[in-house]
Amino acid sequence: MIVENVLAAFSEILTIKTLALMMVGVAGGLMAGAIPGFTIAMAVVLTLPFTFGMPPSQGLATMVAVLVGGLSGGLMAGILTGIPGTPSSVATTFDGFPMARKGRPGLALGLGVWSSFFGGMISAVLLVTLAPQLARIGLEFQPWDYFMLVMFALTITASLAGRNLVKGLIAGAIGLLVRTVGEDEAIGMARFNFGSDSLLQGFDFIAVLIGLFAFSQLLTDVRDREAARKSLSDRGSIQARIEHRLAIREIAKRWVVVIRSSIIGVFTGILPGAGGSVANILAYDQAKKASSEPEKFGTGKPEGIIAPESSNNAVEGGALIVLMALGIPGDVTTAVMLGALLIHDVVPSPTFIRDEPVLAYSIFIAFFIANFMMIFMQSFMLRIFVLVTRIRMYMLACVILGFCGIGVFALNNVEFDLWTLLWFGILGFIMRQFGFPLAPMILGVVLGNIAELNLSRAMAITTDLTPFFTRPWSLFFLLVALFSAAFPVFQAHRGRKVWTLFYLPSACFAVSIPLFLMGGVPRPVIGVLVVLFGAHLLWKRWKSGWKLDPRESEAHTLSEG
Amino acid sequence: MGRLNRDTYVAVFLLVVCGVLFWASFDIRQPDYGTLMPSTWPRIVLAVLSLLSLIYLLQSLRVKPEEDEKPTEAPREPGIGGWFAYWRNPILCFVMFLLYLVALPVLGMLIGSMTFVFVLMGLLGGWSPRRLLVHAVVTVCTVGAMWALFTFGLGVMLPTGMIFNPFG
Numbered sequence: 001m002i003v004e005n006v007l008a009a010f011s012e013i014l015t016i017k018t019l020a021l022m023m024v025g026v027a028g029g030l031m032a033g034a035i036p037g038f039t040i041a042m043a044v045v046l047t048l049p050f051t052f053g054m055p056p057s058q059g060l061a062t063m064v065a066v067l068v069g070g071l072s073g074g075l076m077a078g079i080l081t082g083i084p085g086t087p088s089s090v091a092t093t094f095d096g097f098p099m100a101r102k103g104r105p106g107l108a109l110g111l112g113v114w115s116s117f118f119g120g121m122i123s124a125v126l127l128v129t130l131a132p133q134l135a136r137i138g139l140e141f142q143p144w145d146y147f148m149l150v151m152f153a154l155t156i157t158a159s160l161a162g163r164n165l166v167k168g169l170i171a172g173a174i175g176l177l178v179r180t181v182g183e184d185e186a187i188g189m190a191r192f193n194f195g196s197d198s199l200l201q202g203f204d205f206i207a208v209l210i211g212l213f214a215f216s217q218l219l220t221d222v223r224d225r226e227a228a229r230k231s232l233s234d235r236g237s238i239q240a241r242i243e244h245r246l247a248i249r250e251i252a253k254r255w256v257v258v259i260r261s262s263i264i265g266v267f268t269g270i271l272p273g274a275g276g277s278v279a280n281i282l283a284y285d286q287a288k289k290a291s292s293e294p295e296k297f298g299t300g301k302p303e304g305i306i307a308p309e310s311s312n313n314a315v316e317g318g319a320l321i322v323l324m325a326l327g328i329p330g331d332v333t334t335a336v337m338l339g340a341l342l343i344h345d346v347v348p349s350p351t352f353i354r355d356e357p358v359l360a361y362s363i364f365i366a367f368f369i370a371n372f373m374m375i376f377m378q379s380f381m382l383r384i385f386v387l388v389t390r391i392r393m394y395m396l397a398c399v400i401l402g403f404c405g406i407g408v409f410a411l412n413n414v415e416f417d418l419w420t421l422l423w424f425g426i427l428g429f430i431m432r433q434f435g436f437p438l439a440p441m442i443l444g445v446v447l448g449n450i451a452e453l454n455l456s457r458a459m460a461i462t463t464d465l466t467p468f469f470t471r472p473w474s475l476f477f478l479l480v481a482l483f484s485a486a487f488p489v490f491q492a493h494r495g496r497k498v499w500t501l502f503y504l505p506s507a508c509f510a511v512s513i514p515l516f517l518m519g520g521v522p523r524p525v526i527g528v529l530v531v532l533f534g535a536h537l538l539w540k541r542w543k544s545g546w547k548l549d550p551r552e553s554e555a556h557t558l559s560e561g
Numbered sequence: 562m563g564r565l566n567r568d569t570y571v572a573v574f575l576l577v578v579c580g581v582l583f584w585a586s587f588d589i590r591q592p593d594y595g596t597l598m599p600s601t602w603p604r605i606v607l608a609v610l611s612l613l614s615l616i617y618l619l620q621s622l623r624v625k626p627e628e629d630e631k632p633t634e635a636p637r638e639p640g641i642g643g644w645f646a647y648w649r650n651p652i653l654c655f656v657m658f659l660l661y662l663v664a665l666p667v668l669g670m671l672i673g674s675m676t677f678v679f680v681l682m683g684l685l686g687g688w689s690p691r692r693l694l695v696h697a698v699v700t701v702c703t704v705g706a707m708w709a710l711f712t713f714g715l716g717v718m719l720p721t722g723m724i725f726n727p728f729g
Contacts, residue, residue: 053715166617170575173610177582180603189599191589192582219651222685228650229686394650394685395696399703401654402678405661406670406707410717418662426655434571452602459596 009361012057025065026373030381033073034085040070041332042214048206049407056344057359061366063340068370071313075112076385088276088312091284095304102300110247111305113378119310120371122262123317128364134325138350143457144467148477150451153272153328156484161437165488171436175444185449186456198416205445206339207408207420212438215404216428218397228394242379250302257287257303258310265311269318275331276312283311332439335446476514483507495548501541508534568621575614583607657681669722675704
């Protein structure tokens with residue numbers, strides 16, 4: 001059965017049209033990732049209108065290609081100009097740019113490209129193996145558990161997305177509220193339409209996403225008049241030829257860094273809200289700590305390029321694991337992927353891999369193939385990148401704004417969607433200026449219906465609210481949501497206040513309770529291990545006389561910088 | 562306007578919006594069937610949003626301006642002129658997009674989008690003859706290609722407008 005499905009998926013992907021679209025997708029992603037100010041999420045969002053007329057597997061393969069291209073594109077700008085193309089490649093510039101300035105741009109690019117490839121491949125293997133297993137666990141989820149899972153996804157995204165947790169949570173709540181406009185999902189009653197027929201249909205959420213993310217980002221990019229008229233090529237030398245063989249040899253010598261960073265990337269991706277921007281810094285930090293020459297980091301050390309690049313490409317594998325197994329997007333880009341599935345009437349859930357095996361395997365295969373395409377396209381796109389960097393930012397912004405208009409109209413052939421684009425573009429821009437993170441809002445918009453539907457289902461089964469606190473999975477997500485909400489406060493006071501010494505042990509003890517409640521053998525065993533870990537932390541802190549370590553707060557500040 | 566005031570105003574605005582929407586939630590029809598009323602979920606979200614806005618308001622009142630983030634960019638010129646100069650480009654983009662939407666039924670998608678992109682490029686980049694030529698070439702090539710791709714490649718019926726289709 002699996003073989004049949006895999007073969008069917010191969011026949012869907014290995015068509016000339018799909019492969020050609022994927023090539024274009026990888027090329028577009030590489031370009032979008034390479035241009036500072038143009039995020040990967042924006043590239044994926046802007047691909048959505050094109051995929052509307054395609055079969056689901058073809059459309060998703062194209063989006064996966066854009067995603068993989070975008071993840072690798074950031075390194076080109078980061079290494080050659082010192083300006084990271086995307087937040088996911090910030091750490092790459094720490095050693096990539098110095099290496100390029102020392103006269104080795106080809107090696108720096110080679111290390112970045114091949115690390116991205118290996119990171120992508122490791123995460124693809126983990127995606128194929130872990131997603132079906134996680135989906136099996138997901139089948140145990142009842143509406144109460146799902147509702148709490150959505151709340152956890154929103155809380156952790158809000159806590160990781162910005163400096164101010166309250167602003168993040170407000171953004172998430174606004175997202176949920178936006179989704180309530182129009183007919184309600186369960187009964188079909190009009191809500192907040194104020195007598196307007198257009199509002200009765202609700203806001204098309206793709207138009208909302210494009211407005212919030214792409215439109216508002218473009219306006220932010222052109223805000224500074226002088227910067228808008230500049231091009232990237234004003235800022236450094238961008239002549240280079242990728243040294244593939246030497247790069248592979250250097251990476252082979254440091255395979256431990258690749259594997260460790262890829263695993264960091266995958267697990268960061270699994271965590272809702274924490275994307276490539278977190279993973280690349282974490283992996284860089286770990287590589288530096290594990291190195292015998294940490295003082296040489298920042299001067300053009302190969303590990304400083306290998307670690308962030310393999311981790312940021314591995315992130316999307318992790319985010320796709322959660323999306324495909326549980327139907328919950330791990331970050332903004334997978335939230336857009338969820339949107340792509342929804343416009344093709346495919347609703348991701350734990351039964352997704354079982355119900356739509358061909359589509360699921362098509363995504364897996366596309367992820368593999370896109371990584372190979374990325375390697376092939378990088379050398380070619382480097383030349384195009386040189387041309388693109390001569391274009392002024394305002395020109396790119398104007399053309400993409402025009403494209404937003406055409407693309408959003410093409411989704412439903414409804415003019416109201418263009419107005420939605422404009423209003424949410426303005427809202428997104430204002431929210432950015434006021435310091436509200438947009439990621440929780442986007443997740444709120446995407447997950448609003450899922451939360452309401454599951455709440456409705458739970459209420460239909462019983463009006464008793466206790467299952468939200470007594471069902472093991474629901475309790476698990478509730479506890480993790482509470483601790484993740486407290487995480488920014490913990491980070492801010494870590495190493496300075498005594499109570500922070502108890503944060504991690506108490507999180508371990510609390511989380512072990514639902515694990516024990518789940519029954520069976522493996523989960524209580526995990527629960528025991530978690531309790532032991534928490535006890536070990538407490539013992540260590542007791543042994544050191546409850547002493548605060550100011551280095552912890554310094555490390556936190558450094559990793560933020 | 563200081564950051565303290567700005568956050569306070571935003572928090573108050575959010576509370577007002579919550580109040581208005583809470584009021585509007587009483588207009589939602591309540592059917593005799595179903596266990597979760599259509600107004601319940603929006604009210605839960607509004608209650609949470611109100612609570613968060615209240616916390617945000619209290620936060621904004623507690624934080625002194627000097628404790629807040631340092632500005633990352635150069636301060637703008639005082640007065641309404643300075644404000645407009647600072648936000649000129651985003652305002653132009655909004656206004657132009659608004660005009661584009663208003664003119665869309667008349668101009669259609671192809672001419673409307675080309676006009677929008679070309680004029681906006683001029684407003685943001687300048688009107689020198691060389692730039693005008695570059696803008697015109699970029700506009701025709703990119704918007705034309707996108708329009709052709711959607712119309713012929715993806716079979717999407719984009720609005721033709723009254724110029725190409727006066728009786729449509």
